[in-house]
Amino acid sequence: MSKPSTSTPFWRDKRIIPILLQVVFAVIVVIAGVFLITNALTSLRQIGISFGYDFLGKMASFDIGDKLIEFSSTDSYGKAFIVGILNTIKVAFIGIILATILGFIVGISRLSTNWLARMVATVYVEIFRNTPLLVQIFIWFYAVFLGFPIIEKSLSIFEVFFFSNRGSVIPWFDITSATLVWGILLLIGVVLSYFAWKLRLKQQVETGQKRYPGYFAFGTILLALGIAWLLTLEAPFSISTPEISKRGYIGGYTLSPGFGALLVALVMYTASFIAEIVRGGILAVSKGQVEAAKALGLKSPTILRLVVLPQAIRIIIPPLTNQYLNLIKNSSLAAAVAYQELVGVGITVLSQTGRSIEVISIVILVYLSMSLFTSLLMNIYNKYSQLVER
Numbered sequence: 001m002s003k004p005s006t007s008t009p010f011w012r013d014k015r016i017i018p019i020l021l022q023v024v025f026a027v028i029v030v031i032a033g034v035f036l037i038t039n040a041l042t043s044l045r046q047i048g049i050s051f052g053y054d055f056l057g058k059m060a061s062f063d064i065g066d067k068l069i070e071f072s073s074t075d076s077y078g079k080a081f082i083v084g085i086l087n088t089i090k091v092a093f094i095g096i097i098l099a100t101i102l103g104f105i106v107g108i109s110r111l112s113t114n115w116l117a118r119m120v121a122t123v124y125v126e127i128f129r130n131t132p133l134l135v136q137i138f139i140w141f142y143a144v145f146l147g148f149p150i151i152e153k154s155l156s157i158f159e160v161f162f163f164s165n166r167g168s169v170i171p172w173f174d175i176t177s178a179t180l181v182w183g184i185l186l187l188i189g190v191v192l193s194y195f196a197w198k199l200r201l202k203q204q205v206e207t208g209q210k211r212y213p214g215y216f217a218f219g220t221i222l223l224a225l226g227i228a229w230l231l232t233l234e235a236p237f238s239i240s241t242p243e244i245s246k247r248g249y250i251g252g253y254t255l256s257p258g259f260g261a262l263l264v265a266l267v268m269y270t271a272s273f274i275a276e277i278v279r280g281g282i283l284a285v286s287k288g289q290v291e292a293a294k295a296l297g298l299k300s301p302t303i304l305r306l307v308v309l310p311q312a313i314r315i316i317i318p319p320l321t322n323q324y325l326n327l328i329k330n331s332s333l334a335a336a337v338a339y340q341e342l343v344g345v346g347i348t349v350l351s352q353t354g355r356s357i358e359v360i361s362i363v364i365l366v367y368l369s370m371s372l373f374t375s376l377l378m379n380i381y382n383k384y385s386q387l388v389e390r
Contacts, residue, residue, distance in 0.1 A: 040357060044357070049354060049355070051357065051358070052358070053358055055077055055353050055355055055358070056076060056077045056078035056081070057076050057077075057078060058076060058077055058353075059073075059074055059075070059076060059077075060073060060074075060075055060076060060077050060079070060080045060349070060352075061073050061352065062080070062348055062352070064080065064083050064084075064087075064340045064345065065256060065340065066087055066256050066258070066259055066339060066340060067083045067086075067087070068083070068086045068087070068090060069082070069083060069086065071083045077349050077353070080345050080348075080349065081342070081345060081346070081349070081362060083340075083345065084340060084341050084342040084343075084344065084345030084346065085342050085366055087259075087334075087339070087340060087341040087342070087345075088328075088331055088341040088342040088366070088370070089370070091259065091262055091263055091266065091331050091334070091339075091341065092327060092328045092331055092370070094263060095263055095266045095267050095270065095327050095331070096324050096327060096328075098263075098267045098271075099266065099267045099270040099271045099274060099323075099327060100271075100274060100320075102267060102268075102271035102274075102275075103270070103271040103272075103273070103274025103275045103277070103278060103323075104274070104275075104278050106121045106124060106125065106271060106272070106274075106275035106278075107121075107274065107275035107276065107277070107278025107279045107282070108278065108279075108282070108304070109121035110122060110125065110275060110279045111279060111282060111283070121275065124272065124275075125272045125275050125276060127272075128268050128269055128271075128272040129269075129272040129273060129276070131269075133265060133266075133269045133330055133333065134333055134336060136265040136268065136269055137261055137262060137265040137333055137336060137337055138336070138337075139265075140260070140261040140264050140265050141257060141258065141261035141336075141337040144261070144264075145165070145168075145257035145260050145261050146165050146257055147165070148163050148164050148165045148168075149164060149165065150164060150165060150166075151164040151165075151166045151244065151247055151248070151249075152244075152247075154244060160241050160242065160252075162242055162244065162249065162252075165257065166247075166248075166249075166254075166257075167249075167254045167255055167256045167257055167260070168254070168255045168260055169242040169249045169252045169253065169254050169255070170242070170252055170253055170255070171239055171240065171241045171242065171252050171253075172239070172240050172251075172252050172253035173237040173238070173239060173240070174237060174238045174239075174240050175237055176234060176235065176236065176237055176238055177232075177234065178228075178232035178234040178235070178236055179236050179237055181228055181231055181232050182225070182228045182232065182236035183236070185224045185225065185227055185228040185231075186221070186224060186225065186228070188224055189220055189221040189222075189223065189224025189225065190221060190224075192220050192224070193216075193217040193218070193220040193221050194217070196213070196216045196217050196220045197213045197214065197216065197217035198213075199213075200212065200213035200216045200217075201213040240252055240253075242254075256339065257337070258334065258337040258338045258339030259334075259339050261337050261339075262331065262333070262334045262337060262339050266327055266330060266331065269330075270323055270326065270327045270330075273323050273326075274320060274323055277316055277319045277320055277323065278312070278316060280315070281312035281313070281315040281316035282308055282309075282312045284312065284315050285307075285308050285311045285312050289307055289308070289311065290303060290307065290308065293306075293307045313385055314382075314385055314386055317378060317381065317382045317385060318382065320378070321374070321375060321378040321379075321382075324374050324378065325371050325374060325375065328367070328370055328371060328374065329367060329371070332367075335347060342363055342366055342367070343363060346359045346360075346362065346363045
């Protein structure tokens with residue numbers, strides 16, 4: 001007589017339990033979220049405030065000093081947020097580029113055989129990495145940028161760079177009627193140069209003969225620029241040099257003390273962490289790789305460029321992405337030095353309208369979008385930098 005089979009109850013099934021726990025947790029999160037949102041909306045109705053984003057179309061009644069697009073106090077709150085978002089993107093974009101360059105230089109210098117370069121890099125990292133970012137922003141703002149002389153006694157370099165407590169002014173580019181044509185042809189040239197480089201590189205690998213892929217890629221870009229010149233017979237831009245006029249500057253591009261202090265502090269602070277990431281990535285590369293390269297007679301800069309960094313970059317990218325995200329989020333400290341980026345504009349709008357939930361939700365959504373977009377780009381780059389196993 002066969003023994004009756006016994007089935008395991010679902011609450012004891014190891015395959016079901018993890019799924020069940022996740023479902024329970026998700027339900028709890030949804031219930032808590034609904035409760036908090038309902039409670040917030042009820043509280044707003046009790047004090048006579050209705051939830052909605054219709055206030056974005058109303059007149060802002062305040063001006064913004066630093067702006068990439070035209071804005072005045074008669075424009076809407078919605079446009080004010082756009083100006084704040086662009087200011088955040090500006091400081092984050094420039095900051096990421098400069099922090100990456102400085103971080104790689106300092107990180108490589110920490111491994112240098114030159115004692116002075118190694119010690120300077122070490123001191124830099126230890127000071128800036130172990131000092132609060134907000135303190136650094138205050139030091140750059142009050143001790144450096146506001147410490148410049150008044151505009152009548154501006155410090156100048158070759159009479160084209162001016163530094164005063166009203167801001168730093170540098171030469172800048174003005175667009176012309178030919179800028180669009182040059183930009184389109186330059187973009188086409190860059191795309192074609194990539195395909196030219198890939199084609200010549202493939203031919204070089206297949207034939208074993210030099211095909212100079214780099215020269216062909218560069219020549220393709222020059223050809224595109226030459227066509228742009230023939231079509232327009234005009235330069236792609238004109239250079240605007242600054243001049244002092246009474247108590248202000250004419251021409252050039254003015255960097256406000258707030259923007260300057262925030263940018264320098266973010267770059268110096270983030271670069272100290274990037275330097276350690278770079279140093280760790282380089283040290284993680286097997287010493288046998290370096291010894292083999294030296295045995296082939298390669299020089300140290302060539303070994304670093306062609307052997308060490310291509311392998312170290314696979315280790316560097318994930319933590320480097322975290323530092324980029326930190327830089328983007330740390331830009332919110334700009335409110336401390338009166339640089340009106342997203343958070344600064346949001347605080348002003350909130351104080352005028354009282355729409356706290358709406359303003360906070362906009363700020364959260366923007367920072368979340370910027371962080372996710374940055375992570376996406378870095379993940380794509382990380383994917384293409386990984387070794388492909390056969």
